[in-house]
Amino acid sequence: xxxxxxxxxxxxxxxxxxxxxxxxxxxxxxxxxxxxxxxxxxxxxxxxxxxxxxxxxxxxxxxxxxxxxxxxxxxxxxxxxxxxxxxxxxxxxxxxxxxxxxxxxxxxxxxxxxxxxxxxxxxxxxxxxxxxxxxxxxxxxxxxxxxxxxxxxxxxxxxxxxxxxxxxxxxxxxxxxxxxxxxxxxxxxxxxxxxxxxxxxxxxxxxxxxxxxxxxxxxxxxxxxxxxxxxxxxxxxxxxxxxxxxxxxxxxxxxxxxxxxxxx
Amino acid sequence: xxxxxxxxxxxxxxxxxxxxxxxxxxxxxxxxxxxxxxxxxxxxxxxxxxxxxxxxxxxxxxxxxxxxxxxxxxxxxxxxxxxxxxxxxxxxxxxxxxxxxxxxxxxxxxxxxxxxxxxxxxxxxxxxxxxxxxxxxxxxxxxxxxxxxxxxxxxxxxxxxxxxxxxxxxxxxxxxxxxxxxxxxxxxxxxxxxxxxxxxxxxxxxxxxxxxxxxxxxxxxxxxxxxxxxxxxxxxxxxxxxxxxxxxxxx
Numbered sequence: 001x002x003x004x005x006x007x008x009x010x011x012x013x014x015x016x017x018x019x020x021x022x023x024x025x026x027x028x029x030x031x032x033x034x035x036x037x038x039x040x041x042x043x044x045x046x047x048x049x050x051x052x053x054x055x056x057x058x059x060x061x062x063x064x065x066x067x068x069x070x071x072x073x074x075x076x077x078x079x080x081x082x083x084x085x086x087x088x089x090x091x092x093x094x095x096x097x098x099x100x101x102x103x104x105x106x107x108x109x110x111x112x113x114x115x116x117x118x119x120x121x122x123x124x125x126x127x128x129x130x131x132x133x134x135x136x137x138x139x140x141x142x143x144x145x146x147x148x149x150x151x152x153x154x155x156x157x158x159x160x161x162x163x164x165x166x167x168x169x170x171x172x173x174x175x176x177x178x179x180x181x182x183x184x185x186x187x188x189x190x191x192x193x194x195x196x197x198x199x200x201x202x203x204x205x206x207x208x209x210x211x212x213x214x215x216x217x218x219x220x221x222x223x224x225x226x227x228x229x230x231x232x233x234x235x236x237x238x239x240x241x242x243x244x245x246x247x248x249x250x251x252x253x254x255x256x257x258x259x260x261x262x263x264x
Numbered sequence: 265x266x267x268x269x270x271x272x273x274x275x276x277x278x279x280x281x282x283x284x285x286x287x288x289x290x291x292x293x294x295x296x297x298x299x300x301x302x303x304x305x306x307x308x309x310x311x312x313x314x315x316x317x318x319x320x321x322x323x324x325x326x327x328x329x330x331x332x333x334x335x336x337x338x339x340x341x342x343x344x345x346x347x348x349x350x351x352x353x354x355x356x357x358x359x360x361x362x363x364x365x366x367x368x369x370x371x372x373x374x375x376x377x378x379x380x381x382x383x384x385x386x387x388x389x390x391x392x393x394x395x396x397x398x399x400x401x402x403x404x405x406x407x408x409x410x411x412x413x414x415x416x417x418x419x420x421x422x423x424x425x426x427x428x429x430x431x432x433x434x435x436x437x438x439x440x441x442x443x444x445x446x447x448x449x450x451x452x453x454x455x456x457x458x459x460x461x462x463x464x465x466x467x468x469x470x471x472x473x474x475x476x477x478x479x480x481x482x483x484x485x486x487x488x489x490x491x492x493x494x495x496x497x498x499x500x501x502x503x504x505x506x507x508x509x510x511x512x513x514x515x
Contacts, residue, residue, distance in 0.1 A: 158358075160356060160360035161360060163354075164361070166346075167349055167352070167353075167423075168373070168374035168426060169346045169350035169378040169426070170346070170374070170378055178377065179362055182364045183363065183364050186364065
């Protein structure tokens with residue numbers, strides 16, 4: 001080995017790694033019970049049975065829950081971010097407490113609290129059933145995360161922008177809404193889109209709130225389908241549908257980040 | 265310009281003190297700019313000249329002293345700072361155009377949003393001001409598509425669109441490539457010729473010589489010397505001013 005050139009050494013390393021990978025692939029290919037895998041995870045008959053409900057009910061609900069959670073969460077987050085940056089002490093303290101609390105808790109706890117805790121305590125529940133309670137619960141959590149994103153965006157806008165706006169006689173709030181926030185949101189579109197992808201996946205937590213046949217989202221729908229069909233294929237279908245929704249968004253984020261990097 | 269005629273100085277600063285934490289940067293400044301006067305403030309970096317300018321429209325808070333804008337104390341707790349600022353045009357070293365708005369929007373956002381001018385009227389005036397700085401063809405461009413010199417001319421036009429009584433310039437050419445400085449100075453020269461009240465913090469000594477009615481030399485947070493350009497720039501009396509001007513000459 002000693003009298004090999006660095007280049008030869010690299011070549012030996014690469015060739016042996018490829019050989020190893022090929023060996024593992026061959027072993028898995030022969031050893032695996034393809035018939036059983038196919039029957040249990042890729043059963044076309046069960047797949048066919050899932051349509052069109054998996055799209056028209058489950059995927060549709062997932063998207064509706066996500067959209068509602070994101071919208072409410074964004075409004076909450078904007079208010080929290082402005083409070084976090086406020087010159088009024090109690091506002092700041094509240095925003096910090098809120099953000100730390102809901103970022104520190106499992107989203108599931110918040111959902112259960114909203115869905116069962118509040119109705120138990122006050123004999124009142126958020127209207128809209130699963131949709132209402134779940135969306136508000138997720139929005140409360142997402143708001144905490146997005147508040148920090150928005151704050152970072154606001155702080156990323158150069159100080160000179162505020163100075164120029166105030167020099168024109170604009171008030172603090174006009175400066176914030178017509179000069180700072182439009183620039184801040186441009187900066188934070190990629191991280192906000194990431195937050196949206198996280199939310200899509202988090203709607204799977206809605207199962208704790210119970211469901212009717214019409215309110216099931218993708219995860220609950222496919223889990224129930226799995227139980228009644230005694231077969232894991234519905235999970236595969238759910239996974240594929242999730243990816244169809246999330247992958248384009250993830251690619252979009254990457255493109256936005258690239259173009260943002262170029263613009264600077 | 266302003267309806268009420270005020271015959272005192274446009275800007276009058278009295279015994280102004282300003283500290284950043286422990287560091288005292290303005291140690292009792294007395295300073296004024298008369299209406300229609302062009303005053304250039306020169307001095308080494310850290311002399312407090314930019315801080316003085318930024319105190320005048322209260323981008324910096326001073327600790328004691330008075331700043332009268334046409335007789336109204338902008339440092340007074342009850343002062344309507346936003347309203348006073350509409351009378352003071354400000355031009356920054358870094359231009360600070362709004363990058364998410366077109367040139368036209370940059371020029372009209374103040375007049376329509378703050379002064380409540382009619383939209384088309386504001387746009388007409390913006391066109392006029394753009395013409396004046398020689399950039400009428402850039403009206404729909406975004407700031408990032410303009411050169412530094414063009415951005416600074418737009419910034420001057422933006423300030424002019426508020427129809428201010430006076431203009432403050434904070435080292436307006438310091439961030440520019442040498443070949444772009446001239447076009448900005450030309451615009452400023454024409455403003456001075458038209459009688460605009462101007463306070464200019466600058467390192468452009470020959471420009472100050474040509475345009476200023478009065479030159480103020482600051483160092484260490486105090487006004488060290490002031491007088492006509494010929495007095496201060498050609499025949500400085502203090503050692504500090506002599507040394508500063510000699511150093512500039514060497515560059």
